[in-house]
Amino acid sequence: MSIHMRTEGRPAAGAGRRSAGPGARLRRLGLKRRWRRPTLVVHLLTFALMVLVPALLFSAYLIVQFSQQQQEIAAAQVNDTAEIVSNAIDREIYGLMTSGRVLAASPTLVDDRLAEFNDRTAQALAGTMTTAELVDHGMAVLVDTQDRFPPPSAHFSDTPLIQRVFDTHQPAISGVSFRKKRGEFVYQVALPVKKGSDVGYVLVLSKATTSFEAVIADRNLPSRWSAIIKDAAGKRVFAAVTSDGRMRARQSVSYDNPSIVETIGNTGMGTDLIEASTVSALSGWTTTVAVPSAVIGRPVMRSWLLLIGAGALLLAFSVALGITFGRRLAEPIRKLSSQAGLIGRGEPATMIATDIAEIAEVSRVLAQASRERREAEEQNRFLMREMSHRAKNQYALIAAIARRAANESADTTQFLATLSEALNSLARSADLLSSGGWESVSVGDLVKSQLKAFGTGNEQIVSRGPTIALNPTAAQTIGLALHELATNAAKYGALSVPEGKVLIEWTCGDRFRLSWRESGGPPVTPPRHSGFGTLVTQKMTARGLGGSVDMDYAATGVVWTLTVPIEAVVPAPEVHPEEGGEAASAPS
Numbered sequence: 001m002s003i004h005m006r007t008e009g010r011p012a013a014g015a016g017r018r019s020a021g022p023g024a025r026l027r028r029l030g031l032k033r034r035w036r037r038p039t040l041v042v043h044l045l046t047f048a049l050m051v052l053v054p055a056l057l058f059s060a061y062l063i064v065q066f067s068q069q070q071q072e073i074a075a076a077q078v079n080d081t082a083e084i085v086s087n088a089i090d091r092e093i094y095g096l097m098t099s100g101r102v103l104a105a106s107p108t109l110v111d112d113r114l115a116e117f118n119d120r121t122a123q124a125l126a127g128t129m130t131t132a133e134l135v136d137h138g139m140a141v142l143v144d145t146q147d148r149f150p151p152p153s154a155h156f157s158d159t160p161l162i163q164r165v166f167d168t169h170q171p172a173i174s175g176v177s178f179r180k181k182r183g184e185f186v187y188q189v190a191l192p193v194k195k196g197s198d199v200g201y202v203l204v205l206s207k208a209t210t211s212f213e214a215v216i217a218d219r220n221l222p223s224r225w226s227a228i229i230k231d232a233a234g235k236r237v238f239a240a241v242t243s244d245g246r247m248r249a250r251q252s253v254s255y256d257n258p259s260i261v262e263t264i265g266n267t268g269m270g271t272d273l274i275e276a277s278t279v280s281a282l283s284g285w286t287t288t289v290a291v292p293s294a295v296i297g298r299p300v301m302r303s304w305l306l307l308i309g310a311g312a313l314l315l316a317f318s319v320a321l322g323i324t325f326g327r328r329l330a331e332p333i334r335k336l337s338s339q340a341g342l343i344g345r346g347e348p349a350t351m352i353a354t355d356i357a358e359i360a361e362v363s364r365v366l367a368q369a370s371r372e373r374r375e376a377e378e379q380n381r382f383l384m385r386e387m388s389h390r391a392k393n394q395y396a397l398i399a400a401i402a403r404r405a406a407n408e409s410a411d412t413t414q415f416l417a418t419l420s421e422a423l424n425s426l427a428r429s430a431d432l433l434s435s436g437g438w439e440s441v442s443v444g445d446l447v448k449s450q451l452k453a454f455g456t457g458n459e460q461i462v463s464r465g466p467t468i469a470l471n472p473t474a475a476q477t478i479g480l481a482l483h484e485l486a487t488n489a490a491k492y493g494a495l496s497v498p499e500g501k502v503l504i505e506w507t508c509g510d511r512f513r514l515s516w517r518e519s520g521g522p523p524v525t526p527p528r529h530s531g532f533g534t535l536v537t538q539k540m541t542a543r544g545l546g547g548s549v550d551m552d553y554a555a556t557g558v559v560w561t562l563t564v565p566i567e568a569v570v571p572a573p574e575v576h577p578e579e580g581g582e583a584a585s586a587p588s
Contacts, residue, residue, distance in 0.1 A: 044322035052318055056311040071274065071293065078225075078289050079276035085216055085227050086278045086287040089238075092215050093189065093283055096130065096205055097171055100191040103132065104203045109193050114142055118149040130207040131182070134193070135162050142201070146181060156204065158188065165190045165202045173283040175231030176209055178255075185209045185255070187237065212238040213249045225291045226263040228253065232284040239263045260290045332359045339363060343370045346377075440469035440571045443478075443506050443514070450482040460495060465506035474569035477544040478514065478562070485516050485560055494521030494557055511547075512569045518557030526553040545569065 038046075103124065108117040114134065121132045122145040134143035135156045144151040156162055164172045174188040186206045193201040216227070216238075225242040239253040241263060253263050260275055275290030332354040342349040349370035352363045447463045470478065482504075486495065494500030500521040506514040518524075542549045547564025 042326075044326045045319060048315075048318035048322045052311070052315050056308075056315070059308070059311055074274050074291065074293075075276065078274050078291060079278075081225070082227070082276045082278045082287050082289040085229075085289060086280050086285075088215050089212060089229060089285065089287065090280055090282045092212065093173060093187075096189050096207055097191065099124075099130075100132075100171070100189055100203055100205045103205075104191050104193045109134075109201065110195065115149050118143045118145060121145050125205075128207070129211045130205055133204045133206070135202045135204060136200075137166065161188065161190050162202050162204070165192050166199050169194075169199055175233050175285075176235050176237045179206065182206075182208070185237075187231070209238050210249065213240070216240060216247050225289065226250075226260060227287065227289045228258060228260050228263045230258065230286050230288075237285060260288050263290075329356065329359075332356060332363075336363060336366070339366050339370075343373065346373070348374070440471060441475045443468045443470060446470065446475055446479055447482060447504055450479050451486050460498075460500060461502045461504070463504040465504075466508055468506065468508050468512070468569075469571055470569050471571045474545060474564075477541055478569075481541045481560075481562070482516070485558075489518055489521070489558070492522065493524065494518035497521055508566060510566060512562075512564050512566050514562045516558070516560040518559070521557055523555050524553050524558055 103121055106117055106120065108114070108120065117134070121143070125132060125145060131146040132143065133141050133145075133156065135141055139155045139159055139162060141151055141154045141156055143149065144154075158174055158177070161172055161174050169192050171189060171191045174190070176185050176187050178184070179186050186208050189205045189207075191203045191205075192199040193203050212229070225247070226240065227247060228239040229237040231237050234257050236253055236255050236258045239250045239258065240247040241250055242248075250263055260273065272293045273290045274293055275288060277286055277288040279286050332352060335352040335354075336359060339349045339352060343366060347370075349367055351360070351367040354360050354363065443465060444463065444467070451461055486502075489495040489500070489502060494502050497520070501519045503517045503519070504515070505517070506512070541547075541562060542564075545562075545564040545568045547562060547568065550559075550561040550563075552559040552561075
């Protein structure tokens with residue numbers, strides 16, 4: 001039962017006609033603001049009233065209308081009993097379905113050993129008031145545990161039930177029917193017997209409806225309560241009436257279209273009943289429970305003063321609790337607001353002290369956000385300084401390359417080509433470094449990036465060596481050298497002919513060693529004069545990394561070997577600019 005309340009406000013007469021001064025207008029604005037956003041104490045008090053007022057009104061209604069309420073309580077009990085009885089019947093059917101699933105999964109059915117299945121099933125169902133039948137697509141009964149095996153040629157009578165299982169691949173429950181062979185009323189559960197993804201047979205378990213007597217006999221109910229269960233076609237499945245606190249079956253109730261009045265019988269209490277029905281989602285059966293209204297006692301309850309007094313005390317107690325806890329919660333929330341304001345202004349915000357776990361967690365998150373924001377701002381400032389540092393290094397390196405290319409170039413065209421190739425090599429190295437945050441790049445990735453531009457396949461170029469990370473300076477310097485070596489090999493050396501090979505190897509110990517070895521190309525002759533390529537692969541590389549370069553123009557192929565201290569190529573521990581350390585100078 002629900003009570004709907006609606007309160008309508010009406011403006012005071014003449015309120016709109018009277019003028020108000022500035023003070024009155026400010027007070028009205030303050031009241032409107034508080035009405036739109038009331039304090040936490042007001043929220044808690046409102047919540048307490050919302051909980052208590054309906055309960056108190058309901059209690060008052062019980063006091064005034066107690067007699068009628070007793071009828072409603074009885075109706076609720078009847079409804080609960082109907083559900084309990086229906087659920088008990090469903091559990092019995094579920095149990096039968098579970099047994100059927102176990103039998104349907106028997107290996108004897110998979111292998112079509114029907115005689116063995118018949119014997120095992122008959123033994124399993126002995127003493128359970130249950131028989132089993134196995135039906136094929138032609139509705140022929142292949143196994144009947146109530147008969148010998150094989151059973152006499154017969155067709156299953158409830159064809160729609162079997163066809164529904166074949167069509168849906170799902171279990172189905174029948175209504176009640178009279179089986180002449182058994183001489184009693186039964187209900188049936190039909191389950192699919194899977195063969196692969198298809199249904200090969202349907203297993204039908206038939207159980208006497210009298211088995212339900214044991215299911216609901218332990219229901220402890222007052223006298224004259226009755227229950228009747230009807231199938232989807234309105235036929236009686238089971239009927240019972242309470243006697244001596246236990247529900248007992250009534251077999252004399254009509255089979256077709258029985259009524260609950262017929263179940264109760266002539267008790268001399270009239271036909272005014274309190275009844276309730278529930279329909280099972282599993283079987284579609286309807287369970288109806290009823291009791292004559294005269295059975296429900298109507299004692300006059302005289303405790304309404306106690307209820308009202310208890311309600312008043314509870315209301316006062318709730319208001320006191322609302323005020324107390326409202327004040328206790330409001331203070332840390334105001335501190336949270338101040339903490340959030342500090343974060344918004346970029347100032348340090350420490351965690352507030354409170355014994356409320358949720359507020360403490362929010363404060364902890366805000367304090368962490370404050371620290372992370374300051375750290376992020378500091379990191380951004382560091383990254384800007386680092387970007388400026390990297391850019392200066394890049395500009396210095398490009399300027400050095402441009403000067404060297406200008407000195408070694410015969411004309412503007414050669415200068416532009418040389419400079420363009422060098423800048424492309426630097427760009428590829430920069431792309432690799434940027435993907436790693438300008439911290440390091442592996443030797444293998446650097447080799448692949450620099451040699452990818454020549455379009456050669458893996459069969460001509462072989463690279464191998466341990467996984468080693470290079471610092472930005474080493475990556476750019478070695479990248480330029482690899483590019484120049486590959487350019488020369490593509491023009492004059494091993495990469496200029498299909499049968500040529502290039503082997504790139506590197507090792508790492510106290511010193512880093514990288515070698516370029518060509519074979520299978522045209523005969524090699526030492527250059528008559530050194531050009532920009534020689535400058536990059538030998539002088540700039542050795543000087544930039546503080547090591548040595550060995551260039552061997554062997555007739556079988558160029559062999560280039562770089563040897564440098566390991567600390568010159570591996571990434572150094574990060575040093576912030578303000579902690580010392582100067583920008584690395586570009587090779588000159």
